[in-house]
Amino acid sequence: MMATLPLTVGATTTSTTWVSPNMMELPALVVERNAIGDQVALSKWYSGKAVEDAQREKEVIDEVRRQAPTYGLNPDDAERFFAAQIESNKLVQYALLSVWQLQGRAPDLPPPDLARLRKQLDDLQKRLLQALASSKEVPDSPYCKAAIAQAVDEAAHNDRLDGLHHLALMRSFGDFCRATARP
């Protein structure tokens, strides 16, 4: 049997608080984005459409890069952040679709309209860019990884996320911090 590392989610072992209240906006918006992923998955359950849509991903990233300077963001940084958001959205979708397959049914809800959901994602994108700009110094901070881990934990707790959405939130911030050794 392969050894696995213990994942004790919710158990904060550091006594220092790195998260400032204004830093919580970004994870809260990411939670919203991933929640739209649930709806997107349901639309794809009904339509049979593939989770991954390379053309749409390109459109999202192109638009993010175009808008980034308006928010004082470097287009490469904005792209990196949104590429992670797309990956985490796909993680949510693949997992839900797989569970629904096993159960032989999805939640008993009418098929959501993918075009309407994409419009919601586009609207959220502006708020995410704004929040990303407000947290611009965080990735370069030597405390970034500790702060992000705490912010993710707090957001998961505040929004009562289940295991999947908590994991997706962790994925969303996977490469948020720039490489720095532990202080």
Ligand SMILES: O=C(O)C(=O)C[C@]1(C(=O)O)C=C[C@@H](O)C=C1
């Ligand atoms: O728009 C979709 O079809 C989605 O599934 C959403 C999304 C995204 O996160 O923006 C995720 C996966 C697709 O490859 C394209 C875009």
